[in-house]
Amino acid sequence: MKKLSNDDIAHQRKKHFLPTAGHYHEHPLQLVKAQGALVWDEQGKEYLDAIGGIVCISVGHHHPKIKKTMIEMLENDEIQHTSTLYFNRHPVRLAENLLRHLPDHLSRFHFTNSGSEANETALMAARNATGETMVVNLRHSYHGGTAGTLANCGHHTWKFRAQPVTNVTSAMEPYCYRCPFGQKPESCALECAANVEATIQTTTHGKIAALIAEPVMGVGGFITPPKEYFEEIVKITHRYGGKFISDEVQTGSGRTGGALFLSTELEIKADAITTAKGLGNGAAIGAVVMSSEMAESLAGKMFFNTFGSDPYQTMQAALTIEIIEEENLIENARVVGAYLMDGLKQLMRSHPLMGEVRGRGLLIGIELVKDPVTKEHATQETLALMDLCRDKGLLLGKGGLKGNVIRIAPPLTLNQKQADFILQTIDRSLSELGKKQ
Numbered sequence: 001m002k003k004l005s006n007d008d009i010a011h012q013r014k015k016h017f018l019p020t021a022g023h024y025h026e027h028p029l030q031l032v033k034a035q036g037a038l039v040w041d042e043q044g045k046e047y048l049d050a051i052g053g054i055v056c057i058s059v060g061h062h063h064p065k066i067k068k069t070m071i072e073m074l075e076n077d078e079i080q081h082t083s084t085l086y087f088n089r090h091p092v093r094l095a096e097n098l099l100r101h102l103p104d105h106l107s108r109f110h111f112t113n114s115g116s117e118a119n120e121t122a123l124m125a126a127r128n129a130t131g132e133t134m135v136v137n138l139r140h141s142y143h144g145g146t147a148g149t150l151a152n153c154g155h156h157t158w159k160f161r162a163q164p165v166t167n168v169t170s171a172m173e174p175y176c177y178r179c180p181f182g183q184k185p186e187s188c189a190l191e192c193a194a195n196v197e198a199t200i201q202t203t204t205h206g207k208i209a210a211l212i213a214e215p216v217m218g219v220g221g222f223i224t225p226p227k228e229y230f231e232e233i234v235k236i237t238h239r240y241g242g243k244f245i246s247d248e249v250q251t252g253s254g255r256t257g258g259a260l261f262l263s264t265e266l267e268i269k270a271d272a273i274t275t276a277k278g279l280g281n282g283a284a285i286g287a288v289v290m291s292s293e294m295a296e297s298l299a300g301k302m303f304f305n306t307f308g309s310d311p312y313q314t315m316q317a318a319l320t321i322e323i324i325e326e327e328n329l330i331e332n333a334r335v336v337g338a339y340l341m342d343g344l345k346q347l348m349r350s351h352p353l354m355g356e357v358r359g360r361g362l363l364i365g366i367e368l369v370k371d372p373v374t375k376e377h378a379t380q381e382t383l384a385l386m387d388l389c390r391d392k393g394l395l396l397g398k399g400g401l402k403g404n405v406i407r408i409a410p411p412l413t414l415n416q417k418q419a420d421f422i423l424q425t426i427d428r429s430l431s432e433l434g435k436k437q
């Protein structure tokens with residue numbers, strides 16, 4: 001296939017793709033090759049991929065074990081597509097691998113093509129099981145781009161005009177750095193958790209279908225609520241008859257450094273967990289796992305997803321989990337994540353633009369502010385920092401309602417040398433940015 005220049009692609013995208021197809025960086029980047037934590041553009045320039053695709057690369061790009069299996073399957077003419085209407089071994093192996101990391105009560109799976117569909121399935125099952133329609137979500141959350149998930153989205157930037165937003169209600173965000181209750185983490189009484197109950201009492205008839213929450217809010221800018229917050233809101237959800245859906249599309253796959261799922265690590269008693277992104281190490285796959293009670297409530301209906309449980313996708317996800325186990329990558333995420341977090345916190349001393357460094361494991365956010373006291377969002381500076389880092393061979397992500405949070409989510413294979421490169425590059429780029437202002 002012939003190569004296309006960036007200008008060719010820009011032209012075609014403008015003409016034939018939806019205008020919503022944005023790109024990172026002022027001068028768009030065309031990535032053509034990848035290996036481990038490294039990626040290359042069409043000019044052959046090398047970058048450290050510290051955003052892991054978009055929080056998708058768990059075991060490194062082109063892991064040899066996945067590559068070898070994929071080639072073997074193709075060479076053996078192993079069926080490339082078959083739906084759940086026929087039996088296949090790969091989804092079963094994936095379910096078995098996931099079960100090793102889940103509490104006993106979460107044992108019923110449905111595989112999808114994306115995180116959005118996994119969340120749609122969880123929401124549908126919760127409504128079906130409870131006979132209630134109302135779903136509680138959190139402001140600043142993101143759960144996908146389909147109708148039901150967008151209705152639960154807490155960012156105006158992602159929502160479209162005239163989209164129905166029915167049977168959902170929003171509780172205040174557990175955003176410690178910008179606490180909506182004006183509290184400090186060391187002295188607060190978890191007003192954000194109490195607000196979930198107040199929201200149910202004041203905006204519903206007193207019964208709910210579900211509460212959906214991310215244990216670290218990804219698109220929101222890696223907002224990291226404390227463990228106790230989840231203990232409270234799970235109790236509240238159950239008190240009002242709802243199912244607790246833990247959206248682990250970003251926090252799954254061992255990224256947070258304590259367990260494959262952050263819900264297990266934080267002992268969140270979820271009725272359903274959804275995941276995607278890192279699950280397939282870049283393959284298009286999502287999953288929902290739910291309690292038997294929720295699953296059984298669906299019996300007697302037809303429910304189908306053409307590509308859900310596809311053999312090649314489920315093979316990649318099954319192997320991703322095995323590699324995470326064999327290479328001890330959850331522990332690596334903990335150790336290298338702590339090293340990186342510590343290094344970034346040290347950098348805060350010399351760079352006042354860094355308002356907060358937060359996250360868990362190798363899921364780290366740096367909130368940039370123009371002034372540490374007023375906490376004015378440094379949105380333009382965030383874009384400028386990303387471009388300066390890119391020039392030096394480091395790719396970072398971005399998030400937050402105002403786009404002022406740098407997101408770091410590299411492959412879980414990241415080593416200390418690569419972490420040092422991230423720290424040095426951010427340090428140098430912040431210094432350059434400081435001089436420009």
Ligand SMILES: Cc1ncc(COP(=O)(O)O)c(C=O)c1O
Nearest residue numbers: 114115116142143144218249276
């Ligand atoms: C927490 C969370 N849930 C759901 C989704 C939707 O996943 P997908 O884009 O695979 O549909 C995303 C995507 O960014 C996400 O971050």
